Amino acid sequence: MSETINLGGQWELTGSDATGQREPVTVEALVPGHVHHDLQLGGIIADPRVGYNAEECQWIESMQWKYKKTFELERIPEGYPVLHFEGVDTYAAIYLNGIRLGRTDNMFVNYRFEVAGVLRTGRNELEVVFSTVDEALKGKPYGNYEAAFTNERVYVRRMQCTFGWDWVNRFVSYGIWRPVRLAFEPAATIADVYVYTQSLDASGAAIRYCLEVGRRLSEPLRAEATMRDPRGNVVWQADKPIFGDKLELTASLREPELWWPAGYGDQPLYTVETTIRTASGRALQTRVVQFGVRTVRIQQLQDAPGSREAEMTTRLREQFSLWDHNGDRPGSSFSLLVNGREIYCNGANWVPVDPFPSRVDEKHYAHLLRLARDSHFTMIRCWGGGIIEPEIFWSECDRLGLLVSQDFLMACGKYPEDDEEWTRSLRAEAETGIRALRNHPSLVWWNGDNENAMFYDEENPAYPGRKVAETITGRLCAELDPSRPFMPSSPFGGSPNLSFTVGTSHVTGIMLEMIEYLRTHDMDDYRDYFSSFISRFCPEFPMFGTPEIHSMRRFMSEEQLQDPTFKMIEYHTKNHPGLTDFSLFKALELLGEKLTPSTDNIVERIRRMSFVQRELTQIVVESYRRNRFYTGGLLFWMYNDCWSASGWSLVDYYGYPKGGYYGIKAASKPVIASVERDRTNGSILCWVCNERLEQSNGIGRLFVLSLDAEATDKAMWSSEFEFAVAPGSSAAAATFDDAELRSYLDNRHVLVMEIEGAFGTDRSVWFTGRPAELQLAPSEARIAKRTDAEGGGTLIVTANRYAHSVMLHGEYVFSDNYFELLPGESKTVPYYSIAGAQEKREIELHAWN
Template structure:
């Protein structure tokens, strides 16, 4: 197969105008206009509203090119568009090829007879998606998301691009994936289905090929598997007269792939090729990890489990929800994408849920998840809306979309689950849709599609991966989607319902696939969209960058339940992040203490698509919020937690290790100034893949109404002379603690490009935040409690070109005390 990528000197214009402007492909109208200075940056201030006209207009892209000789000389040549967003009419050299209406599909046309050697013109005319959905919504109103441009469910385009409760209304238009010419000979690979078969410690890899052929000559299918150490296995077979073939290949000494934290991630290279004699006609290359993966749903004392099993080992899913990494997807660089996935892995996450309001990610995303050991819960692209699932044309469009993407992703080592949609079953039960009589037919269509049609399509194309109808769901149509007995749950009563963090302890779902709490992004990020005059939670600009109704009020309300009134805006930003971290920690620790019943937690959300106040732990620029540092602790393979019920403090160790963990627990009850009132030490044998209750300490003889605001319970886990982790618990809300200036002392040194910061406090420092002024770095720990009498060392990279003296001058340290004290 010979390929000519069609990138270069593209031009575009608004339909109805004469001026052709330079364009980037892959790209889009917004980013092209922004690069030319024709629109303001939509992410700054309130510019989002000033660029709405862009998506309301029609646009035209044009590319003039010469066809490469090695492509043109092939027997057949196809124009292949991996992604057109969304309503496009494609013309080559004046000949109309076809129209598109689905950004998730690949489109291809045979164009050999239309191509010329020197002068070719490809024109792609894009119609406004906003005008399209607006007209459709007038004809047939469909319920959707209140923060979005109405009618998005009429069009197969990423729902969140029309707006969401964390994202702007900036629907892109353009060629958003690769576009190319493919030249081939007498046959091509139409489909390859890779499977792996495990039995008695042995693995066989099979490749089932479907071939598109225009010759009666003999064809051969070849399968080559290259092990991580370079060892190769090769097998081949003849292609049958029905244009199919299956090649099986045993793998000697198979190296098993494991999720992050459970083992290594060895990846094999798999090459599937099609031959006519000695000539290779087509080839596909894959990476493959050898593993078994199933969703176990067995009856138990609480109902029915919902637990992922990898290589026969029960995995506690530790992770978060993934949204598109940019409102304009073509700006997502390889480095940026890897930074986000690596950030998940560095906090011990082993699962991401690719949320159904975005899009099927590109292959590079799944490559990274395979490499970093991140399992993927893959939603289909339906979210929080009613869709016209009784429209035959709409269904046929979706059928092709599903077929293409399931076949593209089914071999992925990281793929753990196909899920029908996000929150639509919940919507039918609790959001009032069922009371609209004009939607009765669509409710029937929903049931038919997500409980029958879609799972049948999935099973036909990918019989090896489990299917789940909706998230959340109890797997019984329209019945208690957030039930605690089976399936997965979303719990939003803490954020939307304004309940305290302690409400998390009332929940025992079989799998918690969504829950969250908002925070502002770091001040450095706020500076990119708001001037200092706007640094107020109720200012116009701050509310433009808060897409959840009353979100800033909810954040401040919970903040004042926990902390004292912050003295300035910078302190408010710090407390918002600390509050988010504390809330999510509280929930995760509870559910990990009950891992025999709860099999996973995916907090909402990992990342952002623009700079905004949101539920993310990594902001739009990849900066770590307090929650991301907390995740490194509460998702640690060996987690220490305290079930506080003052004056009782229950201490637990939860282990994801596959062998018993042994160490010691050192505990103490102290004043905030470090006076020890009681202390002890316990041996710890933490059972594998389980939560172990170490001890519950009843401290009522030491705790009184007079001193409870001055006490802290400290639990420390040690293994020999190695300190593993520390947890603290208090007997009064943080805002009522008798905090005094902690007088933190910092001593710095550096070696081999690493800055070492040794810290000690004279009084307990609550939620210590470290930063280096003017530069972004990731610390080994941050937003932690620092009791008296402990010296801890925190590390971070020494910024390139910096001397130690610069780092010492730039080091900033604050704690909760500093957020209110003048």
């Protein structure tokens, strides 16, 4: 069996300026790592997450950097010495003992170098010498390629977002960002093991087992494979000769335990242990992989003439005629089937959790994914301007039942698809990514890129990304990962690909139109407006909001926080390139001003910019669920943050939920109540939306509450109804005529819908007009706190009168937040600490009244 030496840990990092304008820099470095982080640890730069410090470290990208490590070998172990770099960012020459081994040019490729004859006993010196991005781009005509934010990035195979985006500053860094090891390999190695469900029916599952080996010898080899169920019981074994460098077998499993997404079943994981041996029986190498027994398929069905789907398609094409040119072409659904069952995909987009991902620990990944699962997510989309996330991300998604769609790593631009050097590198990158991820049951489909062809027709022979999708990414998926669908781009389908009635659609594609609405309307109709963007499947729906105040204090001073011009917050919000006379932050500020009561308190104004994200995400989720017959899923832009930003994310950079997170969580429970006012006749519809696997039956009640009512006061009007809603559907369980309720539809009353059944309870509060217009009476909202030994506890929240937007503030994760309380109600809110029990922090309650 092979011996491996970990070459991570402490290295020496030196930087020099070819122009001589800067003094050389030498610091200790950590590998895996990035230059920026090492310079921060070494006291050379201030924390680039804080204030304007990001601007003060832009010089780093123009320096020439070199990593150096010396290591001793008392002996050279048996085997063939191979140096493995699992990730180098990006352009670097590798030297061992002064001998150049080769060059790297892609952040996402694993590099291996044979070092027999170069490695020696005693002292060895390993050097990684980086070229600047500017140096690597000399002679490249990147000016010919349109791209969002900056166009030189299209030639550089590294995480695109850190060239600067509308949620992260520019951080072009360098580093050995994933592990380095020296392996002494046997004469034959396991190159790859791929296990997938080939077919699944009532008789069982056919599991395809694919082994690839690397050979340095011609003698016969044998493979031993043992498959175990989730409890460790052997369910299949094979001992076969290997002819050539591949072996493919089929295992038949009777009554397999199926892997399901969260909310649809359990997540059992099988294992396969593979050992390759010589003809004499000597074990050369062993590898264990996990997999889940499950199938995935994307189903796209044309709307039947005269169906309600066809009626909805007609209405959407009339409403969004600027972005839908499909004419008389039938609309078509977009649904994900797992094990033959349709899955409603509810979730958000994942971006890199740090500009320097090498410094992120596994606990942070686990925390973020736990939050996603707790919010009833079923899907995460790994966005194409980021990275292939590490194993901890994927193993947690497998364990939690979070489905993932993965973009190939190109975003928002035209790429040099005819450049041979670039396509060679992309091909190696795509193969690396496919092989790394294809055993994970959580991965359900691939996208060729993000938004490169958004404004083109799917039939256009020259849409950006088509050549790459047909000759590289799509072809490799068909060859290396036949168990999953491949979509050429996201969004994709129809004329143009952005259109809402065919395929997938990014509402982010019309974000500027949404901002224009904010600027030019009083927003009395804001519910109808934000409920109108229904599509067959929405992989991106944008909704911004500020982080909690305690998070903002980590990246700005109190003086900057209290600045009435919000300059620092605007800097950390970044901006969209299409907003030349406006900004994303100004749009968010305007949204807060129009939807919430005016206040001179700066901190309160910031908090209300978080409320609006909560309000609008809940509205959008409910609208998609009410139209469940038409849509297959909704993913928000975006889930997490890459930097200390104030903008699109639902969870901030430090791992704390923002207002939008709680809005989605409230609207994503398996069974929800939702009140809607019909736009045509003014009637009030009481919807019940059911994502359980069985019918949901229960009792509902709609009543009118006066905003100055106390606990002992009776409802001014009420009506009860029964409901029975089929699984995976929604229904208007009761309808009330406008005339019956018209006298209560003002700013002194709210409508409250409550439902109850075996599933539990839910509530929806509805009022006419904007929240800012509500005539709220003092609520006397208060909290009582019970703590536990782990740094968490339980809150009991009460109010004497109706309390609107009860906000809990503190460095904790709350089970609910930004909620309403009815008069006399007592609500229990569990909470926990990210930091742990060692730090006790205060919790504050704020409500509008």
